[in-house]
Amino acid sequence: MYFHGTSKVNQKGHLEIGGVDTVELAEKYGTPLYVYDVELIRNRARGFKNTFEKLAVNAQVAYASKAFSSIAMINLVNEEGLSLDVVSGGELYTAIAANFPPERIHFHGNNKSKEELEMALHYQIGCIVVDNFYELELLDQLCKERNQNISILLRVTPGIEAHTHDYILTGQEDSKFGYDLQNGQADIALEKALASKYLDVLGIHCHIGSQIFETTGFVLAAKKIIQKLASWNKRYSYFPKVLNLGGGFGIRYTVDDAPLSPSVYVSEIIHEVREQTSLLGLNMPEIWIEPGRSLVGEAGTTLYSVGSSKEVPNVRKYIAVDGGMSDNIRPALYEAKYEAVLANRPNDKVEETVSIAGKCCESGDMLIWDLPLPKADCSDILAVFCTGAYGYSMANNYNRIPRPPVVFVESGKAQLVIKRETYEDIIRLDMPLIERSVIETL
Ligand SMILES: Cc1ncc(COP(=O)(O)O)c(C=O)c1O
Numbered sequence: 001m002y003f004h005g006t007s008k009v010n011q012k013g014h015l016e017i018g019g020v021d022t023v024e025l026a027e028k029y030g031t032p033l034y035v036y037d038v039e040l041i042r043n044r045a046r047g048f049k050n051t052f053e054k055l056a057v058n059a060q061v062a063y064a065s066k067a068f069s070s071i072a073m074i075n076l077v078n079e080e081g082l083s084l085d086v087v088s089g090g091e092l093y094t095a096i097a098a099n100f101p102p103e104r105i106h107f108h109g110n111n112k113s114k115e116e117l118e119m120a121l122h123y124q125i126g127c128i129v130v131d132n133f134y135e136l137e138l139l140d141q142l143c144k145e146r147n148q149n150i151s152i153l154l155r156v157t158p159g160i161e162a163h164t165h166d167y168i169l170t171g172q173e174d175s176k177f178g179y180d181l182q183n184g185q186a187d188i189a190l191e192k193a194l195a196s197k198y199l200d201v202l203g204i205h206c207h208i209g210s211q212i213f214e215t216t217g218f219v220l221a222a223k224k225i226i227q228k229l230a231s232w233n234k235r236y237s238y239f240p241k242v243l244n245l246g247g248g249f250g251i252r253y254t255v256d257d258a259p260l261s262p263s264v265y266v267s268e269i270i271h272e273v274r275e276q277t278s279l280l281g282l283n284m285p286e287i288w289i290e291p292g293r294s295l296v297g298e299a300g301t302t303l304y305s306v307g308s309s310k311e312v313p314n315v316r317k318y319i320a321v322d323g324g325m326s327d328n329i330r331p332a333l334y335e336a337k338y339e340a341v342l343a344n345r346p347n348d349k350v351e352e353t354v355s356i357a358g359k360c361c362e363s364g365d366m367l368i369w370d371l372p373l374p375k376a377d378c379s380d381i382l383a384v385f386c387t388g389a390y391g392y393s394m395a396n397n398y399n400r401i402p403r404p405p406v407v408f409v410e411s412g413k414a415q416l417v418i419k420r421e422t423y424e425d426i427i428r429l430d431m432p433l434i435e436r437s438v439i440e441t442l
């Protein structure tokens with residue numbers, strides 16, 4: 001069994017994370033429960049930052065908070081001196097509520113609303129990553145009304161097909177995101193942005209996709225963009241201060257995944273940018289990246305209580321847990337694979353192969369197919385590894401299931417950072433049906 005970060009088997013024979021016994025965590029906070037290994041997150045953050053420092057490159061590492069956003073998480077990101085990428089008013093609101101310095105916030109999104117852009121202007125955030133012509137005009141107009149300037153990055157799609165699941169590809173030509181680098185759209189966007197009195201074009205952004213295991217896509221994207229920058233330099237006398245190459249660095253969910261270390265991704269990208277810029281006689285821009293999954297994914301473990309089971313003779317055995325697609329929709333959405341152990345006896349001999357079902361009323365609510373396990377029953381706790389990214393952040397209330405709490409563990413201490421939702425929370429926004437005669441017409 002592969003253990004991430006500080007996870008190990010302790011003297012009681014239980015799974016321990018961050019020096020805390022997970023069986024005790026399950027007893028204290030109940031299940032399902034998301035547990036985050038804070039030391040692992042810190043080490044990843046430092047791994048990215050230190051590589052840039054060693055290579056003497058001006059850089060910003062921005063945590064893509066869509067992977068997991070909460071006030072404590074944003075506090076941790078701030079403690080580690082990272083910047084922050086937000087993609088909605090809700091993520092921005094969380095960052096502001098966590099007292100994150102607005103000047104280190106970058107705002108993404110392919111359809112930011114007027115209200116969201118106004119919010120970003122109000123808080124004077126570091127930059128807005130402009131995605132399309134509609135946004136460019138809207139932002140320019142809002143800045144004019146407020147007589148305010150804002151820094152922007154232009155998001156381009158470099159026409160790269162990274163090797164990953166189709167649903168998490170973003171850098172290809174046929175994508176809803178960004179200005180196409182090759183068909184002239186990006187040139188027009190730059191002309192328009194440079195002509196604006198209010199928009200300061202700080203740089204260019206691209207993000208080619210997620211859960212990527214090779215450097216080829218990043219390197220190719222960097223090369224294509226720098227070649228375009230050379231032509232923009234000649235044509236518009238414009239050269240960006242910043243080149244943001246996005247996130248997408250892959251992690252190890254299962255034995256089949258072989259991610260590179262942060263230092264390899266970063267060094268190869270920097271190598272290419274240095275080579276291309278010096279070849280074309282250009283300055284070295286500041287390099288920004290936006291890791292999400294690679295900072296928090298492996299740090300998260302979900303603890304579930306084992307419940308019912310069902311044997312389909314000669315086919316398979318289902319074991320159901322007290323969560324499912326409501327706290328982890330990735331298997332249903334992307335056929336994502338996970339590994340798991342029994343937290344209360346991870347070293348016990350494997351006796352059978354079972355499939356882990358969730359409790360939602362949906363046949364597709366399966367968390368793991370064909371998992372080798374000891375014979376498990378309702379006295380067992382199942383620990384599913386690597387659920388830290390896009391787990392809580394994509395959790396939902398399907399079947400009106402309350403979302404689980406989140407606990408941070410570090411150096412033998414546990415802290416509840418998101419409470420368990422209650423049934424009252426579930427009906428909080430509901431309004432009763434009222435007499436037709438008293439309903440006001442619009
Ligand atoms: C623009 C942008 N930046 C960063 C990320 C973070 O990606 P990941 O979590 O794969 O590092 C995403 C998500 O894919 C994204 O869309």
Ligand SMILES: N[C@@H](CCCC[NH3+])C(=O)O
Pocket residue numbers: 066168210211330389390
């Ligand atoms: N939510 C996706 C990745 C999308 C990343 C955001 N562009 C996942 O769980 O893998």
